Amino acid sequence: MSQKDIAIVFDCGATNVRVIAMDKCGKQIASHSLPNETDEDPHYPGGRIWDLDKLWQKLASAARHVTSEIDCNRIAGTTVTTFGVDGAFVDDQGELLYPVISWQCERTKPIMANIEKYIPLSELYKASGVFPYAFNTINKMIWFRENRPDVLENAHRFLFIPSLLINKLSGAFKNDATMMGTAMMADLKSRKMSPKILKAIGVENELFGEIGEPGSQAGTLSEHAASETGLPKDTPVFLAGHDTQFAIYGSGAKLNQPVLSSGTWEILMARSKTFKASEFALEKKITTEADAEAGIYNIGQNWLGSGVLEWFSRQFYSEYCGDELYRNMIENAEQEQPGARGIIVDPAFYDDGYGSEGGMIKGLTINTSRGQIYRAFLEGLAYRLREGLEALETAGSFKAESIICVGGGSKNKLWNQLRADVCKVPLQLIDQKETTVLGASMFVFKGAGFFNSLAEARNQIDYNPQLVEPSINTEVYEGYYQNYLKLRSGKE
Structure with missing residues (x-):
């Protein structure tokens, strides 16, 4: 019986998307990447979006390359890591109600410049800890409130982009704490969304669902995702999230x-x-x-x-x-x-x-x-x-x-x-170059029970x-x- 000692990490970056198979010691067993780019928003001239279906097809294609080169019986689990702040509203079937607005889109600049219309900047910063960048998630929430309230009213969930891809893999609707922490809408100490900030901008907490911790299991790979990626059906799917946090952890x-x-x-x-x-x-x-x-x-x-x-x-x-x-x-x-x-x-x-x-x-x-x-x-x-x-x-x-x-x-x-x-x-x-993927793989191995602790996983590197x-x-x-x-x- 094969030892389940490989983690599959879907890594979605702004310039490239990759799938990497990493073993328990931090060695890359297989990898494949494809270029990534934004598209113009069909609903907002000059706006920039991520085409989620295009992202998924690229990642699925990369996964098929990787799974063709490894023994899939060794896969302990899989996860997704991406850039921060971006996400989208979905219905109860996981279908987008509006495309994923990219952090590169400039429509939110005037919102951040006038944020005090909703909440004093000093209070917002003190509550969230996040610097007031124009691309922060809070500004997209306000943009929808001001320009497309119908999207908010019909939404089942707001999923950050790793969770949109985890939904593609498993059907789960679950956000993670590291992406929440980039939004400028969270209470970092409680690792939950901030009721004070959400109230100020008129957004319901239920839209984000229960916030999960990295390494917790979101679900298992669906039959459809298995056929598209080459990963075995029912492979455990774990939460990861914002690439920066996993790069830091993976660096040791x-x-x-x-x-x-x-x-x-x-x-x-x-x-x-x-x-x-x-x-x-x-x-x-x-x-x-x-x-x-x-x-x-x-x-x-x-x-x-x-x-x-x-x-x-x-x-x-x-x-x-x-x-x-x-x-x-x-x-x-x-x-x-x-x-x-x-x-x-x-x-x-x-x-x-x-x-x-x-x-x-x-x-x-x-x-x-x-x-x-x-x-x-x-x-x-x-x-x-x-x-x-x-x-x-x-x-x-x-x-x-x-x-x-x-x-x-x-x-x-x-x-x-x-x-x-x-x-x-x-x-x-350090010799380890892919620290984001390395860090995310540690949480997969810990979540799958291969290691008893994250420290034990880190000590293998x-x-x-x-x-x-x-x-x-x-x-x-x-x-x-x-x-x-x-x-x-x-x-x-």
Whole structure:
């Protein structure tokens, strides 16, 4: 009889959807991915949505590839993880009453800007802990209240996007705590929706149903889903949820050990026993979410990371692509001295819908080279990391001894060294690259009874940590960092 030692994780990202088979030791047995993109909302010109049927067909196709390469008798269970905040209203058959509005849609910007029409921002932030981004779920709820009240009136449930896909797998209507924690409508301490916030925006708590914990079983794979995915019928389906929380857990982070998930977005978060949604935290754009484990909070900041560098490469290195592109950019930047000859970059090249005025490049001259500008971009993002780290340390009352760095951005050796130098702490790299899927798989194995505890599941993983220590340039960067802060604050 086969040991049930494989977890199947459906991982839906903004640019790719993937299905990965992970064994108990964190080894990928099989994987398949397909590109993902938003579509225009047929009901709202210029709006952006996720086509749920298209997502499902891609994930089902990826699953068929994966299940064709493994022994399906070894599958312990399956789960789904995705980006936060997005979801949709469904009827009692699981049919959408309106498409899934994407976090990339701009229709909610004016709602967040005028949120005090419903509830004072200070009270909303204090109650939820979530920073007031325009894409937060609360703004979509208000949009429906103001523009499509019929959808609210006819809805059986609001399901966050992982739960929409879990419904496709099993027919279950169940949300999880980690997605709830991204909505700006929750009470993080009780891990339930906030009655105060829901009352303020005129939404009934019953729409969200009972909130489940990651690793709890939502149902079993239906016959129809089995035929579409290749997974065995009646495979246990477990709750997971927001990809960030599972990436943090999968990284092996201890309490108060910051984790930098470095991709299109840089997400810096630390697992903490406490959080304070104070005026300081709001000013510093700190957001708090529900950790994958009950009783723990993830306090953090996020900003555009590799997305900024991708913009730079398109403008300045358009003749290169792939590995050649990054090799040339890094080689050019390595030839430059710290400080990039006076060029300073504020990398806030994103309008977050709440006061961001975009990025800035200062210090260009007629002799400036693109290598200098690229180095300035890497340094600017390293300064932004230190700024975020200092804010988290203050908000969480801890002092970081190292930063775990995961994601695509952790492959850039020069950037890693600059981060360590600027932040004055070691950067810890790990062998495990797919920490979101790894973390989610641990909850599957725990839920299936393969491990007695999450700690036991984590102890099976060989992270093989490698430290990037700060170099002798640490003090050199102190003055440059102060100049960056002045640029950010508008004093120069």
